Amino acid sequence: MIAQMEEIFRGEFTTDVLETTVLNHKRMVVRIRPAALLEIVNFLTEDKRYRFIIASGISHADHFEILYHLSDDSTGYILSLQVELPIEKPEIESLANLVPAANWIEREIHDLFGITFLNHPNMVPLIANGNWAADEHPYATQGRRGAVAESHEQGSATHQKGDSRLRNINKDL
Amino acid sequence: MNRRTIIPIGPYHPLQEEPELFKLFCEGETVVDIEFETGYNHRGIEKINEKKTFDQVFFVVERICGICSTSHPFAYANAMEEIAGIEIPDRAKYIRSIIGELERIHSHLLWVGLAGHFLGYNTVYMWSWKYRESVLDIFEMITGNRNNYAMFKIGGVRRDIPNSMIPEIRRMLDSLKPKIALLTGAVMDDPVIHARTKGVGILTPEVIRKYGAVGPTARASGIAIDVRRDDPYAAYGMVNWNVITAEEGDVFAKAKVRLLEMVESVSIIEQCLTGLEKTKEGDTETVVREIPPGMGFGRAEAPRGEVFHFVRSDGSNMPVRHKIRAPSYVNIATFKESCIGQTVSDATIILAAVDPCYCCTERLTAAYQMVSDVRRLDGMELIRLSHEKTRNIMSQLENPGSPQKKD
Structure with missing residues (x-):
């Protein structure tokens, strides 16, 4: 049962684990302090042989949230590490140096939510690559209603941005 | 230089x-x-789904991939049923597994054909695509469509497989078996394919772990992970089958894993058909009245590897967040x-x-x-x-x- 995992967790990281929620016998969400992320992921992937599945960002009214989903393939558990980041300065240490599988998803979350990943080895856009303005993060919803409507009105201008990307490729080659 | x-x-x-x-x-x-x-073609499906009801999402996610169109609804259904905390009837489980495994066979046949084509060996390409047609015929008979079957819904499946259809499906599967054996023999014994694929593009188990690769890519490097066994869903816990692995990690090993997986898939389908005969016709759905607030983590083993869907609901009829991870996202890296x-x-x-x-x-x-x-x-x-x-x-x-x- 994943409840045993909960005890191990509480024993190893007493101050870093803020809250644990057991959803059912194979799923658990653990809210942690953002500063302890690397240490806890290292513990899970190295000592416990967990596999990094993916991370998912969520934009709430007053904060950002990232869930790091990890899977234990010997038992079928999925453990999600939950961190909350303030809107004013959403930044967190990058996992990509420790877990290369996190490289792309951190770039994607940066494109979509505007969250900064510190010390990422290759922080270039993954999907935003010239398709929209560098400071525009379509999945970050807080207080952006006006901005979205405005960009819709300037539809043709947005298309121009898309074209510039193709031009860049031609230049590259 | x-x-x-x-x-x-x-x-x-x-x-x-x-x-x-x-x-x-x-x-x-x-x-x-x-x-x-x-x-280049970011469709924003995760964002679109936040404005769709839980039932409509099925039709969106079914169109994520044109080849393995059931794997995404499969994982999404698992996620939703986890939030709702419901168990679906056995008959629905068997039908889901049948659809999932038929899809694995046709997807692997498609890959074998393309692989032959890349190597300049077009005979393999023509053969395997011809045999793939007979799998699509089974699909057409069961669901009415060759692709995008729209079979899944929260709590079960949309259409039953009538028991009267089972003998015909068995007959079609039986005619498929020698074809798969022939193709497997043709690929495994061919000196040209050996020369082109053995020792080429080796992925070591360390690399697989590093990038979190899944599916046949991981299994061909000796890492025996398969969601169907590790986190059983649908009928996979109720039938006997083996996880196919190979140790070499080269292109040939990946071909071998896929070819042998097709044989396992046929065996799973046959066991599921036997299971269907034991359950009551028409019992294909657990009615779900509402989705409570919560989080669901759905996984399914697509032909290319683990599909992961994360759904968060707030008690309304639409997801608050829907994260989708397709297997190619980690495999391409x-x-x-x-x-x-x-x-x-x-x-x-x-x-x-x-x-x-x-x-x-x-x-x-x-x-x-x-x-x-x-x-x-x-x-x-x-x-x-x-x-x-x-x-x-x-x-x-x-x-x-x-x-x-x-x-």
Whole structure:
């Protein structure tokens, strides 16, 4: 049962684990302090042989949230590490140096939510690559209603941005 | 040697169904670096789903992938049933597994065909695509569609498989078995395929762990992970089958894993058909009245590996957040390890080996020298170079003693 995992967790990281929620016998969400992320992921992937599945960002009214989903393939558990980041300065240490599988998803979350990943080895856009303005993060919803409507009105201008990307490729080659 | 050539594959390539750009940096014939760019066709499906009701989401996610169109609804249904905390009837479980396994067979046949095509072995391509048709016929009989079957819903399946149809499905499966055996024999014993794929594009277990690769890509490197066994869903916990693995990690091992998996899939379908006969006709759904607030983590083993869906609900009729991770997202990243040091002609089959389903030939459009002298090669230029080389070789053959002319 994943409840045993909960005890191990509480024993190893007493101050870093803020809250644990057991959803059912194979799923658990653990809210942690953002500063302890690397240490806890290292513990899970190295000592416990967990596999990094993916991370998912969520934009709430007053904060950002990232869930790091990890899977234990010997038992079928999925453990999600939950961190909350303030809107004013959403930044967190990058996992990509420790877990290369996190490289792309951190770039994607940066494109979509505007969250900064510190010390990422290759922080270039993954999907935003010239398709929209560098400071525009379509999945970050807080207080952006006006901005979205405005960009819709300037539809043709947005298309121009898309074209510039193709031009860049031609230049590259 | 400091002359580097970039061979771009994409972003819009005639044989590639999705826009993506691979830049192969080559020195001579050897690939020394590879860069990958995506996002040309970001459809924002995760965002669209936040404005769809839980039932409508099925139709959106079914259209994420054109080949394995059931794997996403499968994972989404698992996620939703986890939030609702419900168990579906056994008959619905069997039907789901039948659809999932038929899809694995047709997807693997499609890959074997494409792999043969990349190697220039078009007989394999023609055979396996012909045999794939008979799987699509079974689909058409069961669901009414060759693809995008719309079979899944929260709590069960939309259509039953009537018991009267089972003998016909068995007959069609029986006729498929010798075809799969023939194809397996043709690929496993062929010296040309051995020569082209053995020892090519090896992925070690360390690399697989590093990039979190899944599915046949991981299993061909000796990492026995399979969601169907590790986190059983649908009927996979109720039937007997084996996880196929290979140790070598090269392209041949990936082909072997896929071919043998098809045999397992046929066996799973047959057991599920037996299971269907034991359950009551029409009992295919647990009615779900509402979705409570919560989080659901749904997984399904697609032909290419683990599909992961994360759904968060707040008690309304639409998801607050829906995160989708397709297997190619993690598998494609392994190119960085598997392609470097290989030749251009091998790179195409290595890129294809994780089954991102795109085809590429050596399409050279631009070349530049490292000393910032950019030179563009168009079609005419390539033909001229080719003629020149042929003339060169012919003159060599006529006068064996003459020194080779520099091109």
